[in-house]
Amino acid sequence: MILTDSLLDFFLETRNHTEKICEPLEIEDYVVQPIVDVSPPKWHLGHSTWFFEEFILKPHAKAYEIFDEDFSFVFNSYYETVGKRVVRSDRGNLSRPSVEKVYAYRDHVTEAIKNLFAQNQDQEVFDVLEIGIHHEKQHQELLLTDIKFILGNNPLLPVYSEGFDGHPIERRQTDWISMDGGIYNIGHNSDGFCYDNELGRHKVYLHPYEIANKLVTNSEYIAFIDAGGYQKFDLWHAEGWDWVTGNKISAPLYWHDVEGSWQHYTLGGLQKIEGDAPVTHISYYEAFAFAQWKGCRLPTEFEWETAQEFFPWGKRWEWTESAYLPYPGYKKADGALGEYNGKFMVNQKVLRGGSVATPKKHTRPTYRNFFQTGLRWQFTGLRLAK
Known part of the structure; x- marks a missing residue:
């Protein structure tokens, strides 16, 4: 059994870190999709939120109010079981919903998960929540790599963050x-x-x-x-x-x-x-x-x-x-x-x-x-x- 407090802290820490990754972005950066393999940052923010809504809140939180009925179609990635979704190559065409609304969606779902924790002590919920946390961590990695591709294909080659050390030195002989x-x-x-x-x-x-x-x-x-x-x-x-x-x-x-x-x-x-x-x-x-x-x-x-x-x-x-x-x-x-x-x-x-x-x-x-x-x-x- 995972201690609920530590799992909740892990969840909140993860949610905060995703948004921290996006802090250096300009609003125009959030929707760019240069190639099919790269998803816009706004989509990552929404998809990692949709995961918790779809797999935890909808089946387990009885009083939960869905934030927007269209978001399952917009932010589902590849889950055939869940239903129809935006084609992967079209994620960069989603000028709407706005970045502001996606962040409001994140807040809505995060608060609902916190409320669910106060009421539900079901191990099944804990297990799926843990998967969701690591799913979001996967998207944190994708966020950084996708942001790099988006900015690295901008003719101006703009700086994302001078503090990110992406090229650590290894001054050792090969043995x-x-x-x-x-x-x-x-x-x-x-x-x-x-x-x-x-x-x-x-x-x-x-x-x-x-x-x-x-x-x-x-x-x-x-x-x-x-x-x-x-x-x-x-x-x-x-x-x-x-x-x-x-x-x-x-x-x-x-x-x-x-x-x-x-x-x-x-x-x-x-x-x-x-x-x-x-x-x-x-x-x-x-x-x-x-x-x-x-x-x-x-x-x-x-x-x-x-x-x-x-x-x-x-x-x-x-x-x-x-x-x-x-x-x-x-x-x-x-x-x-x-x-x-x-x-x-x-x-x-x-x-x-x-x-x-x-x-x-x-x-x-x-x-x-x-x-x-x-x-x-x-x-x-x-x-x-x-």
């Missing part, structure tokens, strides 16, 4: 951690929160391997570029080569060659690239090609999880060589919450760890993030294995 072959246990194994895709603790056999103690840095990646890595088709999967040539890719996202010097857009504006910082905003295709160039490979998610206690992690979501698949015995939950993870277990690669955009109290060694192979607007990097 190789040797791992013995054998049978290892994989999956969540504690009383703490986890998503259903981490459950089904099971054994895997791993051959002996080595894994790097640090992430690949910008300097190392520049060497790959200078060696013609983006022109050597033999380093790439066929699909990756099509992606490179079709999109004219020649460097990580946000990189700019300014008079022969590499600079990149950061949340603090355009800055010179720091060689000792871990490379970021690369696709799985790029991570794979770099590893090929180094005569290495990417670790599987099982190798990563087994070795993670021996190296620091959390500065970059790390691409793995593992397809996003269910663990043994995996079973989707009934109803709409069953759509949370299971239906995405196709054509995705697993990311492990976390990143500088991941909020506190959210990630853990068994956390399984997942993205399609060509996406790179998240803070993604790589760690080598062999």
Whole structure:
């Protein structure tokens, strides 16, 4: 049983942090959607609120008054069970409802959750609330990465916040951690929160391997570029080569060659690239090609999880060589919450760890993030294995 006071505090802390992320924005920033993968900040604010209204307040708060009947259509993301919704690519067309009204919606739902807590001591409510909190934390990470894409595609390359350190330095030599072959246990194994895709603790056999103690840095990646890595088709999967040539890719996202010097857009504006910082905003295709160039490979998610206690992690979501698949015995939950993870277990690669955009109290060694192979607007990097 989770203590209600601490869970309520966790909820309120999370709600406040989402709005803190948006404080540096101008009102015009809230509705921009440059590509389908990026949602406007206003939509994130509404969707993370709708989750609590739809899955907690509507079924469990008898006296709850729905804020706006249209908001379920506007702020539902992908839950087929719940009903119709705005097409993802049209989220940037939502000039209405206003930002002011969305913040009023947030206040309305937050107060209703607080009132429900004072009356309802149902463990089912607590469990769904905990999921909702971590769902909002996922959207906090997406908010930062989406804001970066929105501002990074503004021709003026405006500053979001000079105080956000998105490129921490790692001044250590790369060492190789040797791992013995054998049978290892994989999956969540504690009383703490986890998503259903981490459950089904099971054994895997791993051959002996080595894994790097640090992430690949910008300097190392520049060497790959200078060696013609983006022109050597033999380093790439066929699909990756099509992606490179079709999109004219020649460097990580946000990189700019300014008079022969590499600079990149950061949340603090355009800055010179720091060689000792871990490379970021690369696709799985790029991570794979770099590893090929180094005569290495990417670790599987099982190798990563087994070795993670021996190296620091959390500065970059790390691409793995593992397809996003269910663990043994995996079973989707009934109803709409069953759509949370299971239906995405196709054509995705697993990311492990976390990143500088991941909020506190959210990630853990068994956390399984997942993205399609060509996406790179998240803070993604790589760690080598062999």
